[in-house]
Amino acid sequence: MSDVLIDLQHISKVFPPDTVALADVSVSFKAGEIHALVGENGAGKSTLMNVLYGLEHRDAGDIVFKGAKVDFRTPREAIAAGIGMVHQEMLLIPEYTVWQNVVLGTEPVGMFGTVDVHRAREGVRRKIEEFQFNLEADALVGDISVAARQKVEILKLLYRNVSVLVLDEPTSVLTPQEIPQLFGELQRLRDKGHTIIFISHRLDEVLSLSDRVTVMRRGKVVSTSASSSLTKQDLARQMVGREVLFTSRRSPQEPGDVVLSAHGLSSSTVEHHSALHDVTVEVHSGEIIGVAGVEGNGQFELVNAIIGLIPLTSGRLTVGGRDITHADILARRSLIAFVPQDRGKMGASGAASILENAIMTHHILDPSFSIAGGLGLSHRRATAFTEQVRKQFAVSMGRVGDSFHSLSGGNQQKVILGRELLLETPFVLMDQPTRGLDVGSIEYVHELLLDLRRRRRAVLLISADLDELFMVADRIMVMWQGRVAADLATDATSREEVGYYMLGGRETAHAETSS
Amino acid sequence: MNLFFGLVSAMLVGATPILLAAIGGTFTYYAGIFNIAMEGMMLVGAFCGVLGSFFLHSWLLGICCAIAGALVMAGIFVLFAVRLHTDEFLTGIALNLFAVGLTTFLLRDIFHVKGAFTDAGIRAIPALRLPLIDSIPILGKLLSGYNLIVYVAILGTGLAAFVIFRTRFGLRLRSAGYNAACLNSSGVPASTIRICSLIICGVYCGLAGAYLSLGSVRLFAENMSAGRGWISLAAVILVSGNPWGIAIISLLFGFFDGLTVFLQGSQIPTQFTAMIPYIATLVSLYFYSIRKVRRS
Numbered sequence: 001m002s003d004v005l006i007d008l009q010h011i012s013k014v015f016p017p018d019t020v021a022l023a024d025v026s027v028s029f030k031a032g033e034i035h036a037l038v039g040e041n042g043a044g045k046s047t048l049m050n051v052l053y054g055l056e057h058r059d060a061g062d063i064v065f066k067g068a069k070v071d072f073r074t075p076r077e078a079i080a081a082g083i084g085m086v087h088q089e090m091l092l093i094p095e096y097t098v099w100q101n102v103v104l105g106t107e108p109v110g111m112f113g114t115v116d117v118h119r120a121r122e123g124v125r126r127k128i129e130e131f132q133f134n135l136e137a138d139a140l141v142g143d144i145s146v147a148a149r150q151k152v153e154i155l156k157l158l159y160r161n162v163s164v165l166v167l168d169e170p171t172s173v174l175t176p177q178e179i180p181q182l183f184g185e186l187q188r189l190r191d192k193g194h195t196i197i198f199i200s201h202r203l204d205e206v207l208s209l210s211d212r213v214t215v216m217r218r219g220k221v222v223s224t225s226a227s228s229s230l231t232k233q234d235l236a237r238q239m240v241g242r243e244v245l246f247t248s249r250r251s252p253q254e255p256g257d258v259v260l261s262a263h264g265l266s267s268s269t270v271e272h273h274s275a276l277h278d279v280t281v282e283v284h285s286g287e288i289i290g291v292a293g294v295e296g297n298g299q300f301e302l303v304n305a306i307i308g309l310i311p312l313t314s315g316r317l318t319v320g321g322r323d324i325t326h327a328d329i330l331a332r333r334s335l336i337a338f339v340p341q342d343r344g345k346m347g348a349s350g351a352a353s354i355l356e357n358a359i360m361t362h363h364i365l366d367p368s369f370s371i372a373g374g375l376g377l378s379h380r381r382a383t384a385f386t387e388q389v390r391k392q393f394a395v396s397m398g399r400v401g402d403s404f405h406s407l408s409g410g411n412q413q414k415v416i417l418g419r420e421l422l423l424e425t426p427f428v429l430m431d432q433p434t435r436g437l438d439v440g441s442i443e444y445v446h447e448l449l450l451d452l453r454r455r456r457r458a459v460l461l462i463s464a465d466l467d468e469l470f471m472v473a474d475r476i477m478v479m480w481q482g483r484v485a486a487d488l489a490t491d492a493t494s495r496e497e498v499g500y501y502m503l504g505g506r507e508t509a510h511a512e513t514s515s
Numbered sequence: 516m517n518l519f520f521g522l523v524s525a526m527l528v529g530a531t532p533i534l535l536a537a538i539g540g541t542f543t544y545y546a547g548i549f550n551i552a553m554e555g556m557m558l559v560g561a562f563c564g565v566l567g568s569f570f571l572h573s574w575l576l577g578i579c580c581a582i583a584g585a586l587v588m589a590g591i592f593v594l595f596a597v598r599l600h601t602d603e604f605l606t607g608i609a610l611n612l613f614a615v616g617l618t619t620f621l622l623r624d625i626f627h628v629k630g631a632f633t634d635a636g637i638r639a640i641p642a643l644r645l646p647l648i649d650s651i652p653i654l655g656k657l658l659s660g661y662n663l664i665v666y667v668a669i670l671g672t673g674l675a676a677f678v679i680f681r682t683r684f685g686l687r688l689r690s691a692g693y694n695a696a697c698l699n700s701s702g703v704p705a706s707t708i709r710i711c712s713l714i715i716c717g718v719y720c721g722l723a724g725a726y727l728s729l730g731s732v733r734l735f736a737e738n739m740s741a742g743r744g745w746i747s748l749a750a751v752i753l754v755s756g757n758p759w760g761i762a763i764i765s766l767l768f769g770f771f772d773g774l775t776v777f778l779q780g781s782q783i784p785t786q787f788t789a790m791i792p793y794i795a796t797l798v799s800l801y802f803y804s805i806r807k808v809r810r811s
Contacts (some may be wrong), residue, residue: 007563075700076702079702091694091696091697091700092694092697093575093690093693093694094693095689096686096689096690096693100686101697103695103705104686104687104690104698104701105687105698105701105703106701106702107683109683109684112679112682113683113684114681114682114683115681115682115683115686156701196665261757502652
């Protein structure tokens with residue numbers, strides 16, 4: 001347990017021109033431990049691991065592995081030395097079976113250059129048994145769950161006989177029920193002598209799984225300590241640099257009249273998108289309704305149905321008493337503020353200027369933007385409006401004419417939020433508004449959401465982050481296979497109950513481990 | 516009965532170049548390259564085939580030259596689309612236009628003719644009489660006696676199916692098309708696989724070109740590939756790259772191509788009969804799309 005396996009010494013990395021990603025970082029990982037690497041987005045955890053793995057080149061520092069200095073130029077070299085990394089975005093081929101994915105790149109070869117199917121399949125099966133992974137070697141990867149795909153990724157590395165596994169936020173794609181199963185597997189791997197480096201920003205997980213924890217903040221190591229000596233509060237303080245509250249910040253408030261009423265919405269399946277089946281939602285003024293669900297269970301379709309991007313086969317949709325079931329998108333937009341999940345594609349035009357992105361929709365709905373009866377655009381009004389967005393939503397940006405993609409992710413989202421919230425619509429539709437933002441920006445968005453609630457707007461919030469929903473939503477609606485599986489009052493439910501419905505009300509995770 | 520044999524023979528003659536080019540195209544299709552340069556590779560192959568056969572007095576060297584010519588085209592594609600990351604579609608268009616211009620220019624510059632070059636000195640690729648089968652009455656007439664390249668095409672199709680679906684190279688080839696990032700992270704550079712697929716495509720297209728100019732005829736005419744490369748592209752996309760599916764589609768086009776020849780003697784103007792293969796392409800696209808729409 002005590003001998004150091006990987007020693008990272010004084011690693012520095014600067015992204016040109018002057019972003020210091022890692023500043024003199026030293027961490028050592030011991031053989032046979034689960035070592036968590038925690039920190040906010042941009043703290044440098046992933047960069048540090050990419051440097052170790054040969055994906056990024058360091059500007060200074062040494063890497064000592066098994067007592068010798070190493071310098072992996074490609075992941076291939078790292079894997080050959082026995083270090084493997086599982087990335088957040090999984091790299092698998094859905095059209096291939098589990099065994100084909102696992103052996104790709106190191107296929108056993110038979111006569112005439114054929115893949116020795118028997119040897120490959122048996123080899124993969126043996127590994128599955130050895131690590132008790134509960135996978136079917138012949139299943140198509142496209143057909144299996146996200147949790148199972150993650151296991152395939154891990155198996156792919158184990159098949160190459162790595163002794164060190166680096167996992168980049170492995171739980172971010174899992175439901176609450178699937179997490180303990182992954183942890184069980186990781187602990188089994190540790191007990192067999194593997195070393196596991198685990199990147200996360202979920203503090204509960206870190207404390208329950210890891211032996212030691214290294215906290216990073218702004219490219220520096222804050223501390224490394226045994227997790228048994230830490231509390232969640234300690235970790236959060238070290239991560240953020242100040243006290244963080246984990247309790248709900250919702251003040252009690254009686255909801256008002258119904259603003260959004262969606263009754264019995266159904267749609268047909270279009271190109272692999274799941275259909276909606278009889279979805280009914282009501283959002284009152286001064287209320288935030290959260291929508292939870294494993295991705296691809298109809299949340300996206302619900303958003304598109306409300307905003308008018310997909311046709312309904314049946315159902316009725318009203319906002320503030322106006323029937324918009326058959327209204328066009330522009331008519332809906334005068335009633336609905338909409339923050340789409342993909343801010344780069346649907347939310348904004350990256351190549352257009354900040355100003356052009358800020359005034360979208362306003363320039364049509366608000367006559368003060370036009371001159372000569374709609375023939376021209378009032379540049380003065382547009383500039384003033386963009387300045388208003390900048391001030392009111394604290395956007396840090398250059399000139400209003402700069403391109404939108406010159407902004408950071410958080411500032412892009414602020415421009416979109418500003419544009420939408422200044423529409424002053426009774427109803428606000430937000431699809432994953434905090435996805436990909438850092439902790440500071442997430443806090444800001446949550447403040448905005450709670451402010452909307454205080455100002456008695458009606459909000460429908462779709463989110464993959466259960467913590468977020470528990471923090472701001474009054475009710476949590478769980479979607480499963482295009483239906484509303486449950487509608488729960490936030491204060492009367494738990495993450496476990498929500499997770500249970502996210503999996504269709506089946507104890508899948510437990511069933512899988514026992515079989 | 517003779518009409519039937521004639522039609523079968525015409526069908527195979529028409530199908531062979533399309534089949535060869537399409538099988539070449541299916542390798543690049545699986546490797547995830549939008550390769551439309553089969554037309555140009557085939558045309559340069561046809562020209563180089565005549566060049567080699569005429570000057571080196573050997574049909575075998577003619578075939579070698581045809582393959583070499585098509586490989587040069589494939590090499591240009593590799594340089595631009597794979598190495599320099601230019602747009603594959605534009606690269607393909609440029610290569611196809613370049614091929615027409617180049618072969619027309621060289622035809623005038625080397626052979627001093629306009630339109631077409633034919634000469635008794637061009638050695639044609641011989642027909643092959645299959646031993647044993649040739650002596651069986653009807654079967655022999657049906658299966659034996661075609662041009663060597665026809666049999667090469669059939670073997671080439673089986674070989675392609677084997678390589679793509681059974682071998683290690685095939686597994687990696689398809690990975691390059693499905694998810695190149697996954698293949699790269701598995702330690703196999705996708706660009707290497709793509710370069711291999713283009714080289715294979717060049718070989719097949721070179722054979723297709725050789726068949727055009729040294730197979731059924733012994734001549735090179737300006738733009739003699741006449742859209743066959745495009746039809747082969749349609750065949751690849753139509754069946755999503757499946758080699759046996761490509762064979763069936765190619766036979767279908769070959770049949771209509773053969774029909775064209777048969778109808779030339781009839782009352783119908785040749786301009787109309789010449790349209791048949793292309794109309795067949797549109798019609799099959801129509802039915803294919805209808806089926807696809809219904810299925811989803």
